[in-house]
Amino acid sequence: MKRHHQDVRDLIYVHLNQSDQYVISHGIEFTEFVSTFSGSFNHLLLLAHRYDDADFNRHTLLEYCPADRIKQLAAEDVYRYGDFCWIDFIEEELLNELSGQEMAELLYLGHHKHHLKPPFYNKLGNRFVYLAHEDGWFNKTYYRSFKDFFQLFSIVIARKLGELKPEKSLLGIKKKRVYPPVNKEILLSLTPFIKEGICLSLRDADHQRNRIEIPIWVIGDFADMDDMYEEYLQTSHGRYHAKIILDKKTKDWKLNIV
Template sequence: MKRNGIRDVIYIHLNEKSQFVLSHGIEFREFLIVLHESINHMLLLKHRFDDGDFNMHTMLDYVPKKRIMKLGDDDVYTYGDFCWIDFEEMEGLDEVPGQVLAELLYLGHVKEPLKPPFYSYLRNSFAYLAHDDGWFNKIYYRDLTQFYHLLSQLIPMKLETLKPEKNLLGLKKKKTYPSVDEHLLLSLKKFMSEGVVLSVKDVMQNRYRIELPLWVIGDFSNMDDMYEEYEKNSKRPCDAKLIFDKKTREWKIRSN
């Protein structure tokens, strides 16, 4: 579901061994806000962006660093398939051998790598594979700490947009929340490895705290099935809560 143009349910299935995160509710625009400094250029494998440059060696479009934020402003959800891999230097892109190019084309077409999608020629940090961006995303991370950093910033971003507080006159006011401690999120690794929903939609708040419920719902690649399972599980007590203490302005986790 979307509210104010923002998805209010986040599903995460972490595959630590294969270094990818399958998700629903995390959009490219949000990914870019947090992690854009880790991206130099982007090689577009599946897209509809009309302001890319063409690389003659790979016969693929790419986005130079200076234009990446423009891509972030585009409605990539409407592309259908949106797949890319970052790369450091043009020289490396121009040296990609045929075998690697074949693997990249397969990656963009099937959203599955033939082998771990990290290449010495590209020196990439990510492989980003989405269908209806924000609905189904599969992102490979060379360094999974980047994912925890993304999540630590994403949760307060969602709250600021979806749950503005009201002042004494009842008018909504923009509220800034601190990032969630990444070590705290690491303690949710077991839940994320099983497949977990964190719901901003079902948030509870009072004068003292904000509580975001989490439900472990299992491994899904079909997000219609995932959402159906979430709706069923949301009627039972949650497995844990991510809690923001308004007085101390600190986050904590409470398991049920």
């Protein structure tokens, strides 16, 4: 059962592979990634894309997006690109120092969405490798530091929650609610579950007068998001494994593990 693009906004799947330093996710999009790390991004070497306003590097024969154009790239419908893959780097001169072997590894990354060796290059100083197919549907992101992943996850949950349940002003105009990011300590304590693969469902959130409860199910390790979604549909009929709860009055998050 293939879900539609708009459906990626209400269900987040994350599976963390600690040894190989990547996270497979569904429901987290490039625009959310960019807004989370806005102001601290380097240039992006584009390994698979359809972006028309990229610059060309003669040494790698690859195009890249300069840091000052990343917001422009994020405004594109990169979901429609199909494959959308990049690695960040500090300066263009450093691309010219890449060896044939390193360039082959990068091409392999963009084509197969898997590494031949750990994809963190001192020459490039990259924090990430971002490998997506139908961005938001299937994303595999390598993190030099998982602190970045937990920062992204904490912000994305709060932002999506605000987008799904907008509040009406006196004039009846809908505006996004603003919720505080989830405490990173709460998400860190979910790490054992995230290593198994979890679904966090905003569509199944219980909105009460004084609190919002978001259920989490442990569903396993998936590379195929159709299979993941089928498993979610079955598992979500049963009891959740954990809940994150927002107290609307104090704006504090807490965790309830069953």
